[in-house]
Amino acid sequence: MRKKRILFFDHTARMSGGERSLLLILKKIDKTKFEPFLVTPEDGPLSKEAGLIGIKTETIGIPGVVLERKRTETSIIFLLFSFIALLPTVLRLVLFIKKRGIDLIYTNSQKAHIIGLFAGLFSGIPVIWHFRDILNEGYLRKLVTFLGVRFAKAIIAISKAVAEQFVILGRTNKRIKVIYNAIDVDDFEERQKDSKTNLRKEYKLPPNSKIIASIGQIAQWKGQEYLIYTARELVKSFSNLYFFIIGESLFKEDDYKERIQKLVMEFGLEKKVFFTGFRWDIPGVMSNIDVLLHTTVEPEPFGRVLIEAMAAGKPVIAFDNGAASEVLKDGTGLLVAPFDSKALVNAVVMLMRDKEIYKRITEKGRLCVRERFDYSVLMEKIEEILE
Secondary structure: OOOEEEEEEOOOOOOOHHHHHHHHHHHHOOOOOEEEEEEEOOOOHHHHHHHHOOOEEEEOOOOHHHHOOOHHHOOHHHHHHHHHHHHHHHHHHHHHHHHHOOOEEEEOOHHHHHHHHHHHHHHOOOEEEEEOOOOOOOHHHHHHHHHHHHHOOEEEEOOHHHHHHHEEOOEEOOOEEEOOOOEOHHHHHHHHHHOOOOHHHHOOOOOOOEEEEEEOOOOHHHOOHHHHHHHHHHOOOOOOEEEEEEEOOOOOOHHHHHHHHHHHHHOOOOOOEEEEEOOOOHHHHHHHOOEEEEOOOOOEOOOHHHHHHHHOOOOEEEEOOEOHHHHOOOOOOEEEOOOOHHHHHHHHHHHHHOHHHHHHHHHHHHHHHHHHOEHHHHHHHHHHHHO
């Protein structure tokens, strides 16, 4: 019996949470039933890692003017211009689909959804969106919702918060399937155990130091500035606390990175707050930190780093924004009101001073991540949709 050939399409080959989730799917998908292909606009970490696990990869360029545009900067005129500019990309995808005998298109990112949808319509094959974003209210969200509900075969939403965008007249379309992101828990724990990462030695911290960290791409919506506000208050009472911003600016967010770096200097925290840049060894990094702060100032679609912290046995303090409450439920983490710096400070103080609460949260988190967020749960549901 011929395997079903699936084109996985992403508008970037850089590595952020959505791409790491896609890589896990490509690694774990049943190769006896499915033959996956990966298309990205350029070579990068995602295509390289996919190639290392035996996935056939291809590059099909996307105009830079479309790639570099933020979705918050989009206008109706720009949408019309983008449609014309993207026609060559769509046609190249169609040719690739015909040449490879592709049966299904599986899109993994916002711009890929639209490009892939038109390629599917022109090719006469179904398209599945793996939807990972919460769009701002407005005409763009209405347009994307209409196109998805009208033309996509299925839409996989990574949380209920994401799925709510597709509620029309109070009803959720039957094509919308909520499937949470996942990790390979056994592999994560094994890599954590084998890691040689030592942040305290690398940054010359004292042996009794405690590390409060934010992990993820540096972006304004991620709200890393609140880690800095928290640091400013906590260093007054705790001399052994150090703060790490782990990640890099990826999508035209260099100005935000510069702004928060200036904030560190303005507060005189140069010896307390460290920017590590992008790190590959997240399991090892998680072993080194004591608390994860997750302070998104816009609704969080899921927060992969939350479940990685839970798997590593580290407590999470997060703004109660978007899907954070779906992930950190039943005492598996601490939720505070968005933008409430004082509540963040109080939560960190409680974890630093109350070992019983710290232990209870981490134990619940480890149990929860195995039950709800291991890849076996993810892949079973996704393969059911693919079939």
